[in-house]
Amino acid sequence: xxxxxxxxxxxxxxxxxxxxxxxxxxxxxxxxxxxxxxxxxxxxxxxxxxxxxxxxxxxxxxxxxxxxxxxxxxxxxxxxxxxxxxxxxxxxxxxxxxxxxxxxxxxxxxxxxxxxxxxxxxxxxxxxxxxxxxxxxxxxxxxxxxxxxxxxxxxxxxxxxxxxxxxxxxxxxxxxxxxxxxxxxxxxxxxxxxxxxxxxxxxxxxxxxxxxxxxxxxxxxxxxxxxxxxxxxxxxxxxxxxxxxxxxxxxxxxxxxxxxxxxxxxxxxxxxxxxxxxxxxxxxxxxxxxxxxx
Numbered sequence: 001x002x003x004x005x006x007x008x009x010x011x012x013x014x015x016x017x018x019x020x021x022x023x024x025x026x027x028x029x030x031x032x033x034x035x036x037x038x039x040x041x042x043x044x045x046x047x048x049x050x051x052x053x054x055x056x057x058x059x060x061x062x063x064x065x066x067x068x069x070x071x072x073x074x075x076x077x078x079x080x081x082x083x084x085x086x087x088x089x090x091x092x093x094x095x096x097x098x099x100x101x102x103x104x105x106x107x108x109x110x111x112x113x114x115x116x117x118x119x120x121x122x123x124x125x126x127x128x129x130x131x132x133x134x135x136x137x138x139x140x141x142x143x144x145x146x147x148x149x150x151x152x153x154x155x156x157x158x159x160x161x162x163x164x165x166x167x168x169x170x171x172x173x174x175x176x177x178x179x180x181x182x183x184x185x186x187x188x189x190x191x192x193x194x195x196x197x198x199x200x201x202x203x204x205x206x207x208x209x210x211x212x213x214x215x216x217x218x219x220x221x222x223x224x225x226x227x228x229x230x231x232x233x234x235x236x237x238x239x240x241x242x243x244x245x246x247x248x249x250x251x252x253x254x255x256x257x258x259x260x261x262x263x264x265x266x267x268x269x270x271x272x273x274x275x276x277x278x279x280x281x282x283x284x285x286x287x288x289x290x291x292x293x294x
Contacts, residue, residue, distance in 0.1 A: 065099050065100075065103045066103050066106050066107055066110075068097075069093075069097055069099055069103055069104065069107040070107045070110045070111060070139075072097065073088075073093070073107060073108075073111060073116075074111060074114070074116060074139060074140070074143050075143045075146075075147065077111070077116050077117070077127055078116075078133075078140060078143040078144055078147050078149070079143070079147040079148055080147075080148060082127050083127060084127050084128065084129040084130070085126050085127060085129075086126060086127040087124055087125070087126050088108065088117060088124070088125040088126065088127065089124070089125075090104045090105065090108070090125070093108075108125055112125075114133065114134050114137050114139065114140060115128060115132045115133045115134040115137075116128060116133055116140070118132075136226075136228075136229055138228045138229070138231065138232040141153065141157065141229065141232040141233070142232055145157075145232075157229070157232075157233040158233070158278070160229060160233070161230060161233055161278055162275070162278055164215070164223065164226055164229070164230060165211065165214070165215070165230065165274050165278065166271045166274045166275050166278070167218070167223070167271070168214055168215045168217075168218040168220070168223055168274075169214060169218075169258055169261075169262075169267075169270040169271050169273070169274040170267040170268070170270055170271040171217075171218035171219060171220060171223075171267070172214055172215075172217035172218045172219075172262055172270065173261060173262050173264075173265050173266055173267035173269075173270045174219075174265065174267060175217055175218070175219050176265070177217055180213055180216065180217045181217070181259065181262055181263060183209075183213055184210055184213055184214065184217075184258075184259050184262070185259050187206045187207070187209055187210040187213070187255075188206075188210070188252070188255050188256050188259055190202065190203075190206040191203050191206045191207060191210070191247070191252055191255060192252055194206065194247070195247050195248070195249070195252055200247055203247045204234070207234060207255075208231050208234045210255060211227075211230050211231070211234060212227050212230065212231055214258070215227040215230060217262070251277065254273050254274075254276055254277040255277065257269075257273040258270050258273045258274055258277070261273055
């Protein structure tokens with residue numbers, strides 16, 4: 001096993017056991033709302049468990065109490081517990097979650113940037129309708145995927161990946177970046193070791209890096225901007241734990257075939273292999289035709 005493979009697998013096991021691995025020191029546990037508190041009317045019916053599904057590093061939302069509150073409120077909005085045009089009173093939020101006014105203010109700013117809430121003079125802060133949300137935001141993707149809209153979210157993500165990734169694979173074949181191609185090959189090796197050992201978490205992490213690298217290799221800055229969407233899709237597509245392409249021999253072989261096509265500068269072969277990889281998912285087969293062999 002390569003040094004890289006050993007490092008990633010060790011880090012994945014450390015994270016799975018709750019120990020801090022490389023790059024994991026900024027993770028935090030999402031707080032549960034106190035079960036014995038009686039909140040203001042705006043929070044009636046809210047589920048205290050909503051904040052426990054977040055699995056990505058805290059750096060994506062901020063750290064500490066700020067990040068926890070963004071997570072809690074974001075999930076409550078996306079799940080529908082806080083419906084459109086619902087007023088969000090900072091004082092009530094602070095009392096409900098036992099956080100300072102500063103934490104509440106900064107958290108609402110983050111949610112406003114995501115299109116989930118709006119703040120206007122003499123009106124206050126209110127929840128915005130779904131049509132105003134930034135549905136491409138990785139956090140919103142995650143919240144939708146673990147909420148009542150999970151089926152629609154996963155289907156939409158698969159449809160979007162079908163559009164983005166085959167094109168990225170074709171474009172990537174035209175760029176002779178041997179360093180990135182080697183990194184892609186390394187990820188395939190790691191996935192192979194992880195598959196043999198039944199290590200779904202390491203497989204998921206290597207798979208996510210593989211797809212992110214491939215989009216970067218395409219050399220299209222607009223596509224690269226969408227890499228966060230693909231990363232989020234991989235985190236939620238496989239379920240609540242790993243969220244990767246389902247680990248199996250067929251998936252692994254197709255990842256390797258794409259690497260071979262890139263090395264041969266064969267854009268058509270890379271695109272075809274990516275389409276075949278995406279069609280491994282039953283969800284995709286319902287919305288797009290399987291690729292035809294030529």
